Amino acid sequence: MELTVVLRTILLVTLIVCAIAVNLSKSLLQSVIIFMSYSSIMCLLWILMESPDLAITEAAVGAGISGTLFLMTLKKLRAEDRRDEAEGEEGQTS
């Protein structure tokens, strides 16, 4: 019983940290990866809340497919490329 409470507390704290880190991280790629880890933690929490069907869906959709779609969108927008180019230019001038 005690162990479950400890585990749940750790997971909830990590969940909040992840939710804040998604907004604060500078790189969009990092944001997507943190978002996927958020979904994985949420999946564990669904299991602790005794709803395994939601956990399955969260693992497949939240951590898998939506993350993939975010990555594809980043690639389409070349968001990461542009950031790297900008950093490269700064590096050259300084």
Place this chain on the structure above:
Amino acid sequence: MSRFKDRFMRWLDGDTDVMNYVMDSTRTPYLSRESLKEKAAAKRQEFAGRSRTKDVVRAETKGFYALYNVIAVISCIALIGVLLFTVANLPEYGQENPRTVEVVSRYVEKGLEETGAVNIVAGMILDYRAFDTLGESHVLFTALICVLILLRIDAKNMRVGYEDYYTIREDAYFDVSGDAIMRGVGLVILPSVFLFGIYILLNGQNGPGGGFSGGAIIGAGLILYSTAYGFAAVDRFYTLKLSMVITFISLTFYSFAKGYVFFTGANGIENGIPKGIPGAILSGGLILPLDIAVGLVVACTMYGFYSLFKRGSIGGA
């Protein structure tokens, strides 16, 4: 020779990547260094006027932006307050809510008898509240159609410019399909992924899972299959037409089977389909076929999203 030197100088400037010429030297539109400089100067001139007006606009709307920030913060705090107030007034976790206790007790006590599903959640979402799931499936289909309209590349709207050549080269360079590691991992993982998805799809009335989860897992399996073995492998059996036929048949079946509940209410009418032995695969009356219909729609939508995002088409057409 001067062309080579020009290219080298452009590489030194950081304008271009050497790999571009290695991967595809024939189709790259060649732009000399001078013309690029002229273009950049023209662009700078074009934007010089604009940025000044932008500054003017920003100065004029400075008060508005300050007000905007204040209002945004206030509305956020208000929303947080409302949500926290609601959460504080919710019944305690695991306790029964006195306002909805009638519905819950009806579902828990009579659910198995009336729907034939051991998993009460499946009985709720596909029998009592089947119109919710009907709407959800149609929302997924509409989303797929919208993505298809926006992202589909076919003969009519194909527009190959410099950017597209860059994309094609890059895709070819970073394509991992056919890679030994990917194929090996796919060989081990894919059968269990598909089997697990089908198990969840067919076992929705008896255990956790059901149409949406099973369909999502099968869709993820298709995505993994196309990543490991290339889109050509999936195109052999999965085309746009097949995807549309599957989606159409599933949604039509669902609509005919459960569309009437919009008029009769959540209890529906007696359909005479045998409920079967609770716990068996063939039990729960209409729940299993509806699960399969929802699962097929979800799988088609998930793979369709991925395929359209990745290459702008489903099944190579």
